[in-house]
Amino acid sequence: MRWLPHDLPVADVGAGDGQLTALLLARGAPAVVATELHPGAFGRLRERLGGLDRVSLRPGDGLAPLASGEVVAAAVAGMGEYTIGRILGQGLETARSMRRLVLQPMQRTAYLRRRLALLGLPLTQEDLAWEGGRFYQVLVVEPGKAALPWDRERSPLGPLLSHRQDEGARAFRREVRRVWTTRLALTPPARQATLRLLLERLAALDEVPEGDGWA
């Protein structure tokens, strides 16, 4: 989680088994608030991290257990895109009180990008995380800053990840093309148009211009 500060109070929303919280403490965070909705998961979190210094464990939904201004940044990771969108919508005042939110949805980031725009939460950075043999997209929101302009047609995988030219981003786009191509083959012909168009746009992003090859 390189987007979270090392030296300021932060929150881990939906902390699950507490791995990220433990990492943030190990990196030297002065305070970490870890929240968890489900009682069973919260119990396990308390067993694992309850005795530690600098950590506050709180049961509750999304940003509700946090006071406005209490932390400067929060991670909301490993949840579905609708859940993250709902958490931000319901905790908008708390979200806006932070300098940065680092979102790592499981999938459908296009939905979450649109939701952020509707909520007026500016997407300012995008990144990739490679965990457990798959890519995850990381969306960084910084209230008060200008949002990256985003044209979904030109940039089907987001304003930055559609165009980054490092090998990680290229590998990510290849993987998305592979998944979308499989999905296309399973989609009835009458409903293929949108996916086919998105795939063409994605392919065009990584086309090598004529004359730039190895010939």
Ligand SMILES: C[S@@+](CC[C@H](N)C(=O)[O-])C[C@H]1O[C@@H](n2cnc3c(N)ncnc32)[C@H](O)[C@@H]1O
């Ligand atoms: C897959 S785990 C991810 C844990 C950790 N954030 C990570 O990225 O490794 C998702 C966790 O989010 C919790 N969760 C789901 N909805 C939540 C909500 N509305 N508020 C707080 N926690 C929630 C679940 O109980 C679960 O422990």
